[in-house]
Amino acid sequence: MAAGGPEVRSLRGSWRLRSGNGSVSLRAEVPGCVHTALLRRGLIQDPYYRFNDVMYRWISLDNWTYSRTFKTPFDVRKWQKVNLVFEGVDTVAQILLNNVTLGTTDNMFNRYSFDITSVIQEVNFVEVRFLSAVLYAAEQSRCHKAHSIPPACPPPVQKGECHVNFIRKEQCSFSWDWGPSFPTQGIWKDVRIEAYNYYHLIYFSVTPFFVKSAQQWCLEVESIFDVVSFKPIAGLVTVNIPKLQTQQTFSVKLQPGEGSIVLPVNINKGAAVEAWWPNGHGKQTGYNMTTTFMMEAGCQIEKFSKVYFRTVELVQEPIPGSPGLSFYFRINGRPIFIKGSNWIPADSFQDRVTYDTLRLLLKSAADANMNALRVWGGGVYEQDEFYDICDEIGIMIWQDFMFACALYPTNQNYLESVRAEVSHQVRRLKSHPSIILWSGNNENEAAIASNWFSIPYPDIGVYIKDYVTLYVNNIREIVLSEDKSRPFVASSPTNGLESVKEGWLSRDPYDTHYGDTHFYDYNSDCWNWTVYPKTRFASEYGFQSWPSFSTIEKVMQAQCVKTETEFYRFSQSEIINGEGHTMGALYWQLNDIWQAPSWASLEYGGKWKLLHYFAQNFFAPLLPVAYEDKGMLHIHGVSDLHEDHNLTLRVVVHAWSSLEPVCTLAKEGVAVKAQSAVPIYKESISDLLERCRNCTRKSCIITFCLVGEDGLQSPTNHYFLSSLKDAVGLEKTQLSASISQQDDIYIFVLQTTAIAPFVTLDVGSIKGRFSDNGFLMTEKKKMVVFYPWEPTSVEELESSLILTSLLDVV
Numbered sequence: 001m002a003a004g005g006p007e008v009r010s011l012r013g014s015w016r017l018r019s020g021n022g023s024v025s026l027r028a029e030v031p032g033c034v035h036t037a038l039l040r041r042g043l044i045q046d047p048y049y050r051f052n053d054v055m056y057r058w059i060s061l062d063n064w065t066y067s068r069t070f071k072t073p074f075d076v077r078k079w080q081k082v083n084l085v086f087e088g089v090d091t092v093a094q095i096l097l098n099n100v101t102l103g104t105t106d107n108m109f110n111r112y113s114f115d116i117t118s119v120i121q122e123v124n125f126v127e128v129r130f131l132s133a134v135l136y137a138a139e140q141s142r143c144h145k146a147h148s149i150p151p152a153c154p155p156p157v158q159k160g161e162c163h164v165n166f167i168r169k170e171q172c173s174f175s176w177d178w179g180p181s182f183p184t185q186g187i188w189k190d191v192r193i194e195a196y197n198y199y200h201l202i203y204f205s206v207t208p209f210f211v212k213s214a215q216q217w218c219l220e221v222e223s224i225f226d227v228v229s230f231k232p233i234a235g236l237v238t239v240n241i242p243k244l245q246t247q248q249t250f251s252v253k254l255q256p257g258e259g260s261i262v263l264p265v266n267i268n269k270g271a272a273v274e275a276w277w278p279n280g281h282g283k284q285t286g287y288n289m290t291t292t293f294m295m296e297a298g299c300q301i302e303k304f305s306k307v308y309f310r311t312v313e314l315v316q317e318p319i320p321g322s323p324g325l326s327f328y329f330r331i332n333g334r335p336i337f338i339k340g341s342n343w344i345p346a347d348s349f350q351d352r353v354t355y356d357t358l359r360l361l362l363k364s365a366a367d368a369n370m371n372a373l374r375v376w377g378g379g380v381y382e383q384d385e386f387y388d389i390c391d392e393i394g395i396m397i398w399q400d401f402m403f404a405c406a407l408y409p410t411n412q413n414y415l416e417s418v419r420a421e422v423s424h425q426v427r428r429l430k431s432h433p434s435i436i437l438w439s440g441n442n443e444n445e446a447a448i449a450s451n452w453f454s455i456p457y458p459d460i461g462v463y464i465k466d467y468v469t470l471y472v473n474n475i476r477e478i479v480l481s482e483d484k485s486r487p488f489v490a491s492s493p494t495n496g497l498e499s500v501k502e503g504w505l506s507r508d509p510y511d512t513h514y515g516d517t518h519f520y521d522y523n524s525d526c527w528n529w530t531v532y533p534k535t536r537f538a539s540e541y542g543f544q545s546w547p548s549f550s551t552i553e554k555v556m557q558a559q560c561v562k563t564e565t566e567f568y569r570f571s572q573s574e575i576i577n578g579e580g581h582t583m584g585a586l587y588w589q590l591n592d593i594w595q596a597p598s599w600a601s602l603e604y605g606g607k608w609k610l611l612h613y614f615a616q617n618f619f620a621p622l623l624p625v626a627y628e629d630k631g632m633l634h635i636h637g638v639s640d641l642h643e644d645h646n647l648t649l650r651v652v653v654h655a656w657s658s659l660e661p662v663c664t665l666a667k668e669g670v671a672v673k674a675q676s677a678v679p680i681y682k683e684s685i686s687d688l689l690e691r692c693r694n695c696t697r698k699s700c701i702i703t704f705c706l707v708g709e710d711g712l713q714s715p716t717n718h719y720f721l722s723s724l725k726d727a728v729g730l731e732k733t734q735l736s737a738s739i740s741q742q743d744d745i746y747i748f749v750l751q752t753t754a755i756a757p758f759v760t761l762d763v764g765s766i767k768g769r770f771s772d773n774g775f776l777m778t779e780k781k782k783m784v785v786f787y788p789w790e791p792t793s794v795e796e797l798e799s800s801l802i803l804t805s806l807l808d809v810v
Helices: 032-041 057-061 133-143 354-367 384-393 412-429 445-449 458-480 496-500 552-570 610-618 683-691 793-800
Strands: 008-010 013-018 023-031 065-071 082-087 093-096 098-106 112-115 123-130 172-178 180-181 191-196 199-211 216-227 233-241 247-256 257-266 289-297 300-307 312-316 322-324 328-331 334-336 336-342 372-375 395-399 435-439 517-519 538-541 584-587 622-629 632-639 645-655 661-672 676-685 698-708 718-720 735-740 745-752 756-762 768-772 775-777 779-786 803-805
Touching: 008 517, 013 322, 023 032, 032 057, 057 133, 082 093, 093 112, 098 112, 098 336, 199 289, 199 300, 199 412, 216 233, 216 289, 233 257, 233 354, 247 257, 312 435, 322 496, 336 395, 354 384, 354 632, 372 584, 384 395, 445 458, 458 745, 538 552, 552 584, 552 610, 552 622, 552 632, 622 718, 632 645, 632 661, 632 683, 661 676, 661 698, 676 683, 735 756, 735 793, 735 803, 745 756, 756 779
Parallel strands: 336 372, 336 584, 372 395, 395 435, 517 538, 538 584
Antiparallel strands: 008 191, 013 023, 013 065, 065 123, 082 112, 082 191, 093 098, 093 123, 172 180, 199 216, 216 257, 233 247, 233 289, 289 300, 312 328, 328 334, 622 632, 632 676, 645 661, 645 698, 698 718, 735 745, 745 779, 756 775, 756 803, 768 779
C-alpha cells in the first residue's frame, strides 16, 4: 500500500451536454448550468433580456445530460478506496460511471460522494443524467397524498413554476416577487476523484470558546474521517499556533467507518489573543494554525487553517419597564447594534457569481458602515469565498436555512435529505466567525400564525406538527449537536424564547416585545416615523425603487428607508409605552439578482443606488437624528463608538431661496454616550422659526451635525419642515462640476447657484463609487471623490457625467 497522501483529481472543465432527445448537443463548462452553457455557445440570447425568462422556459422542462471521458491519473491497484465526489449537483440526477449507476441526487445543498473503487477503469465515461426540476417537483407534490402542502404555485404575475417546496433547490429559482424563474440544471460546484488508503479527512472545523472560570480561550478542533481499515487506527495529532505560543499533541484513535475526533486546545495564557470584531468595532485578527495527523498506518496529513477568536450570545432577558424580552447580540461580551441588510443570490446562474462579484458587493456593504447581512432563506447557502470575505472585512452573518414563505413536507425521504443537507452545511461553515446565528426559515412561523394559506382551522394541527418536526426535531437537533458555539432561532420573524414557550409557534410572531420583526407598509406616509414598529430587532423592512434610468422613485425610496432606519437607531436606548430597545436594523435588500426594479440598494453589477449612499450616512458610527413630535423638534445623538464623547452640536437653518444660512446655533458640551442613543436637543418648531426670523415651515430647512476633537465628525443630517413639493423659494439651480485626477482617484468639485436638494452624480456605465451622493447642497462648493473600480480617465468621466438635483427630475 502506498504511504503517500491522497490522490485528488478535479473533473472541472469541458464536458458534453445534450438535451433529452439528443437534438441539442454542445460543449459545456463545469461548474456550470445548462442556461449559461447555451448562452456561451450562442444558442440562446441573454436570458435576462426582455421576456426571455418566459421564452426559455423549455430549457428547464427538458431532461439534460452532462457527460465526459477521463483517464485515471494513477494506478488504481495502489489505493484501497476511490471516490467520485460532487460538491454540488443542481438538483435531481442519476450518476453513472462506465454505465454503472452509482446513485442519485435530489438536493442542491448536499455533498455527494460515490464509492467507485470497483467500477473505475483506465479510461472512464461519467454521466450525470438530470431530471427537470419543475417536473420532479410536480411529481413529488402529486405523490404526497397525506395533505396538501401550500402554496402550490406563485402568483401568476411572476410567471413562475409550481411546487418549489417539494424540491431541495434554491427556492427563488422558480421565481420570486423580485426575480425571474430560471429553474437551472447543472453541476454547480466542483467535482473530483479522490483516492486514498487507511483514512481520509472529509471535514475539518475549529470553533472558539472563552472559558470564563479560567479566563482563557480554547478551541474545539473537530476532524471527520472516512476510515477504510477494518480495525481502529491509532496515532498522534499536533496542533500548532506559533503566534500564540500554543502547541499541543494528542493521542487519538480512529474508528472504522466515519471516525471523528474532537480535540480541546487550550490557548497559552501568556499569549495576548486579539479577538475578531465586527466592522466598525475593532480588527478582524486571524491566526495561522497547522494541524498535523501522524497515524501509525498510512500518510501524514498536514492541515493549514485560519482561526479566529470571538464569542456570540443572543441575549433574551427581561427589560425594566417593558413586558417581554430583549433580543440583541453580544459579541466578545459587548452588545452590538446590528446594522445592515438582507442578501439574496447575486445571479440566477450561480456559476456567474465570481470571487470578484462577491468581493465588490460585500466591500460595498462594509464601505456603507454595515456590520451585518442576513443570508435570506429563499436563496442558497453561499460559497466558501463569501464567508471568507465576511470573516476578513468584519461582516456578521445571520444565516437562514433554505426554507422560505411556504410550508414543507416531512415524509421520510425528504427529512433524510434535509438532515444530510443541514449536517453538511453546518460542518462546512461553522469555523467562520462571521456567522453569528442559525435561523431555521424565513417567515414560515408567521405563515402559520397568520394563516397565509387559508388552512381550515380543524386542519391546522397537522401543519403545526409538520413545522415542529422539520425545524425543531430535525434541523435544530442537528445544529445543536454539530455546533455549540452560536445561537439558533427556528424562524424569522419569531418571538424567540416566547415562541419556544408557546410550542415553537407564537400567536403573533410580529409582537414588538419579543424577538425580531419584518415590516412593510406601502400605504402610510413613510416620512411619518410613528407608523414604524418600535421593535426589539428589525430584520426585514423596505420600499421598492427603480434602477438608474429613473431617479424620482429612488429619492422617495432612499428617504423612506433613511427615516425608518434612523427611527430604529434612536430607539435603542429607550422604552416608550413598553416598547423599544431596538438593537438591529437590516433593510430589504442589499443586492439584485438581475436588472429590474427592486428594493435593492446595489444594482445588479454592483453600482450604488441612492439608497446605498444614504445608508453610508444613516449607518454612520456617529449620527445626529431628528424627529418631530407634537410640534417639538427632537435631536438624538446616536453612537456606535466605544467611548463617551463631549461634542458640539451645530444646528443651521437655511432658507430654500438663499445659500446664506438664516441662523446658526452651536451647542457645546453635548454628552454622547458610547453605544447608545441619547436626546441632545429639544425645541418647539414655532420658537425655532421665530428665532430664525423670516422662516416658515415651507420656506426653510434644518441641517445639523456633531463635531468633536481629533477630526471626529458625524455626517450632516437634515430635517424637512414640510413636503418638498410645498417648498417655497426652491429654485432651479445651475450645477457644474470640474474633475481632476489625483493618484488613482478622481476629485469632482461641484458648484451651485442655489440650495439644491438631492444632488446626484451619475457616470453611466463607468464602474466605481462616489464618496457621497444624493446630498443636500447648502454651500456654493462641494468636493466629492470618485473611487474607480476599473481604469478610467478625466475625459471619460466628463463625457459620462450627468449632474442633477430634485428639481431637474420633477
